[in-house]
Amino acid sequence: MKAGLLFVAGIAAAAAHPRRHQHPVKRQATDFNVVTVVDTVTAVEPSVIVYVDGDGRAVSTSFFGAPATTPTDTPNSVAPSTYAQPTAESSSDAAPTPAPSSALSSAPAPTSSSAPGADFSGYTLSYSPYNSDNSCKSQDQVNSDFNVISGYGMIRIYGTDCDQTATVLTAVKAKGMKLFAGVYDVNNVNAEVQQIVNAANGDWSNFHTVSIGNEGVNNGAYSVDQVVSAIGTARSTLQAAGYTGKVVTVDTFVAMIANPQLCQASDYAAANCHPFFDGGVSAEDAGQFVLGQAQRVSEACGGKETMITETGWPSDGETNGKAVPSQDNQVAAVNSIRTAFSNNVVLFSAFNDKWKQNNPGTFGAEHYWGIYGDAP
Template structure:
């Protein structure tokens, strides 16, 4: 076998083996504690919203079909004995009847907000349902996080709760809000039969890691019990998301969701308090207001309608790891094939250094492109979301095809003007134009994400998988040769400094506990350094 073939073949096999080994290891199931539920035992209660993909509470004319709620309750009856609802509109006035059919009880929610007319309708319907269904409605939740949203004063809310309490007796009445707002409005306890608090460790002002979430929930519940002696404390919402962006060290993932649920339910049983889990089914509509993470709090997947985990059994954070390996191996073939085809057009053989640069592209791209495929539907919402994320993914694939060919042809990076100034096209070789275009696209892709994460980060994802492939592709030529074209202008230093600032600011703003932010910061810094090298060469030339 000629040496010109032997080295790239060996490198391709090594990279393919590393990718396969990486995803085999990363995709392995994470062990869970023993199930906190005895054989045949069900969860005490689960939050239920009826909306599926394409449906949302903001659709004014939407009425959820009775058959849809019936189907949901049939599934929920297998895992819980109680459902908590949040409103009576959109077809949920049929919920008590359907709950009875499936042997479920209810914490019946009455939605309150700034619309007085809507409030009156909700109150009238909720009171009627509680009066007509005392065997099913075990408590009425008058308002959900109204104080948190600032839509009513505590005094107004107290009067509404007292009115409902008089009319639905002997059915117990409560109000539900984040635990801090109960601490600030202790007078509300005079109007409720028990206190319903929300404890969401992921959303705390100081986010709590998954391994500490269970003890955190237990600690806050005990704190609230001491603050409200003589009142039962119901944890009305607690849970963990299975997908989305990190907040400090709080990482959404399937295994973390399962672990938090195991810990919370086990502690609740051991300490003898009631807990309601949020939530039954994923709610895709929440992604519009809360980002990817908002749509993935369900115990049941919104698409497959299947449980995300089985109690006591291991859970994989990357169930598609075999597909990731397949995509990675295809990427290796693409990268090395592109470089080999381009190298055959050179007069001199490709040096070993060039092949190692190609191998770096194949490793970084092949290790992340499969994960980028899996993340694409999770992180893309609506036409704009798909256009933006699909564009980033397309740039990643293009980088894996174009930049190995650039290296194979013996070409270095080129400044933006080689691709953007039509006057330079006739005098610039195709590899130089391709290299410059990929550098422009890389800056646009990384820069657009950086802009969001600097100025509006709370609900924005870190799309590090496709961006890793992009940055590795454009940075690799700098490992073996300098850019050999002049024409760098103002755009390069502006992009360089912008990425440098983002690469430092984002990880510090998110804290260094957030490895997603740290990873993104490194990508920004690598691309910033690449732009600096392009400029440095131009000044010397």
């Protein structure tokens, strides 16, 4: 997804920060690699899933994107799926309509996309410490951001560049939150884990989870064996440094279902799911869609505890089928997700990520996922 606002700036940004998380480019079905064969053929490209029938005709297209949890010792289990399998006329990843899991009885709806005005203490929020020009935010800037987003139980970050484990940990501690830390580059697991160890400096009390990779199998960057091996390496290093929290890998829910080894090697199943990119889900139905996919992941992983580690809705951009980006729909989608989940979900994201670059597959929405609008 690094392809666009300004050509020269895009090149410089990629060189300076090659590991940052973005939704990938959507391409034609002929460009995809076949990774799973069931009743239909599932072809994938970074976070893009195209379902085709036996004659190779496209049936539906879905995007899936990253994060999820609450600051409890163990995420609440999402029960294995009990819904009926989709019919031949429906997409194989269509959302069922099960009863909400741990539903909120009276969750107040956010009043706007930039000022939620609700109690988010049971939820996790994803956060990226980058300025619009791709430069790293200072500790003062991170602290200023956290003055706006305080009230969450946990914050998820994706990597270790910009010394973000240390800067975000400082802000997290000041707000009494937990940290969902991350290693982004599986091939650099030793160095990135060491940065996390250095940032903790022997005090792991504010750490909940350390993730190893984000959608690396789905986008073809790593094999399943590479990721499983990296999880083991990271877990050993972290435990030797005194860490007793959770270690997982994060991938799309489709990749998790197709490769249960990923969740088997993790302390819980951690899957990203973005209903907006499905194209067949309205904002009001976002929560049920995400819940249905969480149930599918848990079922594929043998009933393992499951967390949706990234989900949300953009406030601007182009319409994708039934998915219409707007501030009102962002509010509706976030509230729908909060109704379906009282915890075990990471809302994406804190602020609009102007440092990212759009491509045709992101529907012009890549900058506009921030629940709180633009950063201070």
